[in-house]
Amino acid sequence: MQDNSTIIQCQNVNFYYGNFRALTDVTMDFEQNRVTALIGPSGCGKSTLLRLLNRMNDLIDGTRVEGRILFEGRDIYGNEVDPVEVRKRIGMVFQKPNPFPKSIFNNITYGPRLTGLHRKSDLEALVERSLKQASLWEEAKDILGQSAMMLSGGQQQRLCIARALAMKPDILLMDEPTSALDPISTAKIEELIDELKKQYTIIIVTHNMQQAARVSDCTGFFYLGKLIEFNPTEKLFTNPDEKQTEDYITGRFG
């Protein structure tokens, strides 16, 4: 936990939707147990990059990746790599809370059950641990059998985080996880991110620059598919190297 070694390396990554080049020559390293924020205007490629990291873009027809993305030194786009295995180790939380139409308990145990966890006591312990990690345990412990659809938006999003954590991933990708939530729920999730980075590496895409400044250690600024600047958050927001970054964070465009 003390070392901040690199866990993911992107090397000259290009990405195409058909003929449209969404990412151009992105090279950046993500460090372990850090929160890295990706910011930039809509359509700048930050979400695309995030979805590349656990191969979610595989689901879209007509896309193409160039370059290498190394996870613990192995190219996750290598021929012998099973995307399902990649996604087990690199979890994801989406913009809109997307719990399954199942009970809270079954939402969390859905993934682990399919990977071989069946003992009732193990599952119960896992549910408790995951919900505690996502700070939802106090609110949910008495209604585990109820449908997840009955929870509020903020609770649903924390359930989705708990669900991702139940797979015991190394990395948690968050794609604008609070953009559909009210300020109080947002604050809860931000606190949670602070707590989670002790155990997990977190990469978060956000439209909210204050949020990036509050929660992240490092920030990457994207514009038109290019990584313009990648620096420690404090430096990027107070003394950016690039003019474009400064224009964006001071609200001159975007």
Added chain:
Amino acid sequence: MKWRYLKQNLFFLMVRLSALTIAVAIGAFLFYIFYHGAGVISWSFLTEPPRDAMTKGGIMPAILGTFYLTLGALVIALPLGITSAVYLSEYAKQGPVVRIIRIGVNCLAGVPSIVFGLFGLGLFVVFLQFGSSIASGALTLGFLILPTVIGASEEALKAVPRTFREASLALGVSKWQTILRIVLPSALPGILTGSILGIGRAAGETAPIMFTAAAFFTPLLPKSIFDQVMALPYHVYVLATAGTHIEETRPIQYGTIVVLVALVLGINLVAIVIRSWIRKKKRW
């Protein structure tokens, strides 16, 4: 300004009249049938085989036959239709091949049912030597309702939110498991809804079973799926056209139709109940 309201009212009137026409038509149809046929219905009519050159007695073998044929058609069409739909909407790469398959399915839906009957006669009865039997009839009816089931299943699968799939896949769950555990359960009510239409059609069709399954008259109940059966729609057809005592059997014809309509409505009702039960369980 008055004119605008008048136009609006006129339009509403037309809309209402259209809806009313349908309701009246259905009501009149049901009333007519039940008026003529309800009197015939009795316990013995439902539980006894026909007697005296089918001018007396009941229609039990035909009820049972239609039940078997419909059930058989479902057993064939549901798995085949659902898996085809899963392939088309989840696995197949969208391209010319899929388009051709889709066009094929749509064409199949438009093929006249007598053609299905002849196809069944050629393939199942003669070539595969199933004879005129429940097996041949159920297979023929199964193919007849296959396009309905595929179409409904595809629509239902498409209606499952993409976010469910993404959520499951992002957990490191395989595509197959995602389809099995998340997508199909969510799509099930829709699949059932569509299949209801198929059930009604399978139970009511005469042409496909004429050459493949239906017996003119057999007081015996089938012992295996390779036996011939009587069937309600065919029974009506026989009594009304081919019998020697057409006038005498008129009440039985109406009675048979009442039973057929009631049976189809009953099957639909069961499916609707199952569907709403599943929906309630899901709560979203």
